[in-house]
Amino acid sequence: MDRSTRNSLNTNKRSGQADTPNEFQPSTPGSSRFRYQLIEDVEDLGGYCPGGYHPLKVGDDLDEGRYRIVDKLGYGGYSTIWLARDLRRARYVTVKVLTAYSSAHTTEAKIMRSIQARRLVRAKRLFRFSSMNSGLPAPMEDTNVSQHLVQFPESINNYSTPEPYNKFGEPRSETVIRVDYMPFSDGVPAQVYIPGWYGIRSNDLPLGKDHIILGDFGQSFNPHTTSIFSSKTLPHLQPPETRFSDKPLSFPSDIWTLACTIWEVYGQRPFFEVFWATADRVATEQVEALGILPPEWWTK
Structure with a gap:
């Protein structure tokens, strides 16, 4: 079930277009x-x-x-x-x-x-x-x-x-x-x-009897036809490019979120574990775990 973060509608200043x-x-x-x-x-x-x-x-x-x-x-x-x-x-x-x-x-x-x-x-x-x-x-x-x-x-x-x-x-x-x-x-x-x-x-659940269904595509988009610059994924799952990059989100962002999700399932706790997550706290966790961001992002 979808529990998306309560992000407000705002105009993307880089693209001049509003997020949908x-x-x-x-x-x-x-x-x-x-x-x-x-x-x-x-x-x-x-x-x-x-x-x-x-x-x-x-x-x-x-x-x-x-x-x-x-x-x-x-x-x-x-x-x-x-x-x-x-x-x-x-x-x-x-x-x-x-x-x-x-x-x-x-x-x-x-x-x-x-x-x-x-x-x-x-x-x-x-x-x-x-x-x-x-x-x-x-x-x-x-x-x-x-x-x-x-x-x-x-x-x-x-x-x-x-x-x-x-x-x-x-x-x-x-x-x-x-x-x-x-x-x-x-x-x-x-x-x-x-x-x-x-x-x-x-x-x-008997082993091998599980049946996984992809059933919620409310935030899905085709990056070949749609430019999205912000993410409504839970803050601790958002990749750093949602904050620091000027380019639209694409498949690498999905890979990041998928990897974090797999870690949370297997590890039974989030990879970036942030209490009352804010953009700054999540970025701090990312740097502590993986090192300094790429130079073009670090200067921001």
């Missing part, structure tokens, strides 16, 4: 995230605003009644992810609901189509629907985009809707409370859901 964001852009000045009582393990409640998250609850129907929301699976900086029952095909699917703003700017669907033939990821079906948080003027921004892809064992499709609750537990929700006791704005849900868990422990 994949997260909501609140329509009113200032942050609204501190209006609500903190609820852990859920999306930023300030994101329920024009251009932001679509409020969903268990039992809601999407795509003209085809998909019924069963439980929440996760969330990111620009989407929420849900377990749903495809009533037409009698199977369970995951549904990724993008924010209204990001649905107009994301290149994820285009990337998915370009790599689908290579069998790197399973096909997704996309559909659009109106949302009370779709408050932006452009036609593409008047809708949210939802995607689904099947990632569950086939046996789960034999369960009727109540049966997964018996095996994995009932959906858990928390009431949303405004700390200033003011009325809720339109588009803010009365309750939010804690992501459920529908997997098995790694120690219980």
Whole structure:
């Protein structure tokens, strides 16, 4: 599940072009995230605003009644992810609901189509629907985009809707409370859901029976056609060129992040372990571990 860092939209001074964001852009000045009582393990409640998250609850129907929301699976900086029952095909699917703003700017669907033939990821079906948080003027921004892809064992499709609750537990929700006791704005849900868990422990997974799926391409881009100069990867995974180079990011940046990720998986701790990561602290860790940066970067 995607947990991208909350980087703000800003104009890239080197290229004269704005970075293309994949997260909501609140329509009113200032942050609204501190209006609500903190609820852990859920999306930023300030994101329920024009251009932001679509409020969903268990039992809601999407795509003209085809998909019924069963439980929440996760969330990111620009989407929420849900377990749903495809009533037409009698199977369970995951549904990724993008924010209204990001649905107009994301290149994820285009990337998915370009790599689908290579069998790197399973096909997704996309559909659009109106949302009370779709408050932006452009036609593409008047809708949210939802995607689904099947990632569950086939046996789960034999369960009727109540049966997964018996095996994995009932959906858990928390009431949303405004700390200033003011009325809720339109588009803010009365309750939010804690992501459920529908997997098995790694120690219980038979060797060779694991099945890895590449399923999140929200930040993906084609460096041959798109110039990106900033990274929304977690700060301790970002390569130094995201800060010091004037050139757009490309495949070497992916190799750096992949290497750091592999290290973290095998070593069970990050290679660059920074508490409350900032650009300066991450750069310090990089230099301490690998030595002084190349001269053209070191002078910066």
